[in-house]
Structures are given as structure tokens and as C-alpha cells.
Amino acid sequence: MAGFMKRYRATIIAAVVLAVLAAVLFLLALPRGASGRLIALVHGGDGAVHELPLDEDAVLEVATPLGTNTVVVEGGSVRMDAADCPHGDCLRQRPISRPGEQIICLPHELWIEIVPEDGASSGMLDEDAVSYPDDVDTVAG
Amino acid sequence: MITRRQLLIGALGLGAGALTACAPRPAEELSTTVFCFDTVCQLRGAMGQEVLDGAVTLCERFEQLFSRTIATSDIARINDAGGEPVVVEPETSDLISKALGYCEESGGLFDITIGAVSSLWDFRNGIVPSEEDVAAALPHVGWRTVHVDGATVRLDDPAAALDLGGIAKGWIADALISYLVGEGVESACVNLGGNVAVLGSKPDGTPWRVGVQDPFAERGASIIARTDIADGSLVTSGLYERAFEQGGRRYWHILDPRTGYPVETDIVSASVLSERSIDGDGFTKQLFFNDPESGLADLAARGLHGLIVRADGTMLSTPGAPFTLL
Structure with a gap:
């Protein structure tokens, strides 16, 4: 046995390193929390963070000195239902339901992100995570 | 003579290299949103x-x-x-x-x-x-x-006042694209509150896909058309922007310089696809003052493409306009 170990030591080390590398890559590639419950974190312009589970329909009105937004959870996705911001760009963003997606209302400094139930906030606005209808890159008008 | 160990380490390195190569190489794509x-x-x-x-x-x-x-x-x-x-x-x-x-x-x-x-x-x-x-x-x-x-x-008239709100964003979008070109950028997308101008294609080589806001969707998340653009601009003006109702009458932001009141039209949304965004801005507003057919004919004569949505939901476009209606 000792002779076997000695003879194939390098092979075994290589196999272990490759296995660990493959496992790490596999875990990184897995969508986090894909099988669990999802939460919409609504970050208000006043710094308050509201948690809305996506599996419970709900209406949340966030009113801060910057303005008022109405966020609706319905059928497993969350959308901006109403906002008194100047241009209504947040209302043009598609309802979101997947981890990492965001809806942003910049004038009101309010943003919504989807995270797994046990997941933490990404902590940052990510315009690229905003999705538009029909997979367009941006919307005119 | 290569030892077995050297061979294994080499193989390991190749394996790791191959795994890394599988991951898509991220293009340096940055974005920001400002008010x-x-x-x-x-x-x-x-x-x-x-x-x-x-x-x-x-x-x-x-x-x-x-x-x-x-x-x-x-x-x-x-x-x-x-x-x-x-x-x-x-x-x-x-x-x-x-x-x-x-x-x-x-x-x-x-x-x-x-x-x-x-x-x-x-x-x-x-x-x-x-x-x-x-x-x-x-x-x-x-x-x-x-x-x-x-x-x-x-x-000349001391009581006259400039308001460049109907054209400045087009000029600015063009200026931003010119600046980016000067900086050696080959792929960019600028959206100034609905005035879109793009430089080149997306970093992955495909054209930018730009949607046209659905004028009936109350700023809902839906578009009525889309077009793929590489180098160019799409400007859409809609009467849904900054509109309000009072005393049973609806008022929208495109004013008729002849009356001082919102333009009377059955067009609810007008889009212009052009090389320069200032053309888009300059020509979309005019479409609201004309009947849709002659407005679009005028655009086509200028070598531009346009899309008009009427209040009854019908859509008209210039011949051969590269819009996909949804």
C-alpha cells in the first residue's frame, strides 16, 4: 500500500486538485438558491429595506421625501406598479422574478432586487440587471 | 527526459487552463445611470x-x-x-x-x-x-x-424665451457618441430618457436591440416594436409623456407654436430611426403636426425611417422600415 501511494503520489495529488477545482467551478456555476424561496428586497430612498417573499402576493407603498412608489408582488414576480417620479422609467422595466434581477427608480433612490431567502443583498445598483420587455437592450420613448 | 511528475504537473496545468478557457471571457463593459x-x-x-x-x-x-x-x-x-x-x-x-x-x-x-x-x-x-x-x-x-x-x-424680442427641451437630448446623445468615438470606444449605448443612440454593435458583436415604448401601456413594461441598430439612433416621442387630464380634457407636452396649446392630433407615438440622434429629435416632433402618411413620406424622402402609432392602435411606418412589430 505504502509502495502504491509512493508510486502514484503525484497522480493522486493531481486527481484531488482537479476534483476540487471541478467542484468549486460547479458550485460557482449553480444558480444560488435556485431551488429555494425567493425574496424581493425593496431598498427605499430613506435607507429602509423591505422584504417581500415572491410566493406571497403583496402590495407595498414606499413613501419617502423623494417620492412614492408602489411595488406589487403577484404570481411569483415583482413589478413597479406606480411611481410619481418624473419620467416613469422604473415603470417601464419588466417584472422580475429571478435572483440578481433589479428594478431601479433612480430619482427616488429606490431599487428592488431578487435574492434567495437566505441570500444577502448584492449591495449595489446594477443597471445591467434591469430587464426590459422582449429582451431588448434598451427602450426608446 | 521528462519525469512522470513533470508530465502530471503539465497535464494539470493544461486541464486548469482548459477549464478556465471554457468560461466566457468578459468584455470590459461598464454602465452607469445618472439623473x-x-x-x-x-x-x-x-x-x-x-x-x-x-x-x-x-x-x-x-x-x-x-x-x-x-x-x-x-x-x-x-x-x-x-x-x-x-x-x-x-x-x-x-x-x-x-x-x-x-x-x-x-x-x-x-x-x-x-x-x-x-x-x-x-x-x-x-x-x-x-x-x-x-x-x-x-x-x-x-x-x-x-x-x-x-x-x-x-x-430680437426681449420677451422671447428659448426652450431646447425638444432637441437638446438628441444633440447631447450625438455629442456623447462623438466623445466616445474620440476615446477609441467601439461599442456603446446611450439612452437619455428614451432618446437612444448607439455606437457600433454590442460587445458580443450583435446589434443593439432597441424597443419602442407601448404608448398604451401606461408606462407599463411593454413595447410595441423593436429594431436592431448598429451605429444609429432611435428617438420616440409619445403623448403619454408628462400628460394629464383636467376638466375632461387631456393635455400633453407637445405644444403647437401657433396656438400655445397641445397639438391636436390622433398620433400618440412617433419614432424616428436615424443616423444622428438630433435628426430623430428634430423630426419626431414634426410628425405630430401632420397626417401620418405625409409625415412618413417626408421622412422617407430624407432617407429616414419612422414608425407612427395612432390613437386607434394602428401603426404605420416608412416603406422598408426595419421595425419588428410586436
Whole structure:
């Protein structure tokens, strides 16, 4: 046995390193929390963070000195239902339901992100995570 | 002679290299969203942080120059000069000169001296001015009162007022694209509150896919059409923007320089696809003053493409327009 170990030591080390590398890559590639419950974190312009589970329909009105937004959870996705911001760009963003997606209302400094139930906030606005209808890159008008 | 160990380490290195190569190589694509020009502006593209920061700084500069409501802006200084000549920055004189070209081409239906009237309206808070105030302001609308001489701008009529809201974003979008080209950027997308201009294709080589807001969706998340653009602009104006109802009547933000009131039309949304965004801005507004067929024929004669949505939901476009209707 000792002779076997000695003879194939390098092979075994290589196999272990490759296995660990493959496992790490596999875990990184897995969508986090894909099988669990999802939460919409609504970050208000006043710094308050509201948690809305996506599996419970709900209406949340966030009113801060910057303005008022109405966020609706319905059928497993969350959308901006109403906002008194100047241009209504947040209302043009598609309802979101997947981890990492965001809806942003910049004038009101309010943003919504989807995270797994046990997941933490990404902590940052990510315009690229905003999705538009029909997979367009941006919307005119 | 290669030892077994060297061979194994080499194999390991190759394996790790192959695994790394499987991951897509991320293009250096940056984006930012800023509140400027009274709207949300999105800038994105394959560029370094310094270049992106430079674009944001430009936006801030243009806002300081062109905003009618910033007292120190070139536009506010011209409006407050009581008819005296005002020395302005080169960008301002360029914007005004180009804007006057659209005033002339539209026969005055697009008029940057609408400021005397537009300042009476408050579309955000739903305030309709009195008929007397509109009637008193209307004689001061007339683009021929504006004179640009090098870096100097003068209004013959001391009571006239510039409002470049209908054209500035197009000019700014073009200026941002020019800046990015100068910085060696090959892929970028600028969206200034719905005025879209793109440079090149997306970093992955496919064209930018740009949607047209559904005018009936109450700012809902839906589009009525889309088009793929590599180098070019799509500008959409809709009567749904900043519109309000009062006394059973609906008011929208595109004012008729002949009446001082919102233009009477059955067009609810007009889009222009053009090489330069200023053309999009300059020509979309005019479409609301014409019947859709002749407006689109005029666009086609200029080599531009357009899409019009009428109040009954019907859509018309220039022949061969590359829009996918949804």
C-alpha cells in the first residue's frame, strides 16, 4: 500500500486538485438558491429595506421625501406598479422574478432586487440587471 | 527526459487552463445611470471607467449649459438678457444653430422659442395656464428672433424665451457618441430618457436591440416594436409623456407654436430611426403636426425611417422600415 501511494503520489495529488477545482467551478456555476424561496428586497430612498417573499402576493407603498412608489408582488414576480417620479422609467422595466434581477427608480433612490431567502443583498445598483420587455437592450420613448 | 511528475504537473496545468478557457471571457463593459436633463440617463458600453466618468462629466456640463431652469446656464442667460447679445459656450451656439435648422425645415411647427409659452404650462403638476396668459405669450414665439453669430446669441424680442427641451437630448446623445468615438470606444449605448443612440454593435458583436415604448401601456413594461441598430439612433416621442387630464380634457407636452396649446392630433407615438440622434429629435416632433402618411413620406424622402402609432392602435411606418412589430 505504502509502495502504491509512493508510486502514484503525484497522480493522486493531481486527481484531488482537479476534483476540487471541478467542484468549486460547479458550485460557482449553480444558480444560488435556485431551488429555494425567493425574496424581493425593496431598498427605499430613506435607507429602509423591505422584504417581500415572491410566493406571497403583496402590495407595498414606499413613501419617502423623494417620492412614492408602489411595488406589487403577484404570481411569483415583482413589478413597479406606480411611481410619481418624473419620467416613469422604473415603470417601464419588466417584472422580475429571478435572483440578481433589479428594478431601479433612480430619482427616488429606490431599487428592488431578487435574492434567495437566505441570500444577502448584492449591495449595489446594477443597471445591467434591469430587464426590459422582449429582451431588448434598451427602450426608446 | 521528462519525469512522470513533470508530465502530471503539465497535464494539470493544461486541464486548469482548459477549464478556465471554457468560461466566457468578459468584455470590459461598464454602465452607469445618472439623473440628468430632468430624466434618467443610461450610459453603457465597452470602455474604461475613466472614459465612462468623462461621459458623465459631459452630461453634467451640458445640463449646466442648456437647462432653462438653471439661472447660470447659457440658455437662461440668453432668456434673461432682455434682447442683448450673450456670449455662450461653443456647444450652446452649435446646439442653437442646428436647432434653428429644424425650426426652418418644419416651417415653424418646431420652434425653440416656445419657451414663452411652455414656461406657463406645468405638465408635471397638471397646471393649465389661463387663456389670457397664453394669448399674451404667443406673439413672443417665433424662431426668427434668434440670431447666432459665432459665440454670441441674441433674441430680437426681449420677451422671447428659448426652450431646447425638444432637441437638446438628441444633440447631447450625438455629442456623447462623438466623445466616445474620440476615446477609441467601439461599442456603446446611450439612452437619455428614451432618446437612444448607439455606437457600433454590442460587445458580443450583435446589434443593439432597441424597443419602442407601448404608448398604451401606461408606462407599463411593454413595447410595441423593436429594431436592431448598429451605429444609429432611435428617438420616440409619445403623448403619454408628462400628460394629464383636467376638466375632461387631456393635455400633453407637445405644444403647437401657433396656438400655445397641445397639438391636436390622433398620433400618440412617433419614432424616428436615424443616423444622428438630433435628426430623430428634430423630426419626431414634426410628425405630430401632420397626417401620418405625409409625415412618413417626408421622412422617407430624407432617407429616414419612422414608425407612427395612432390613437386607434394602428401603426404605420416608412416603406422598408426595419421595425419588428410586436
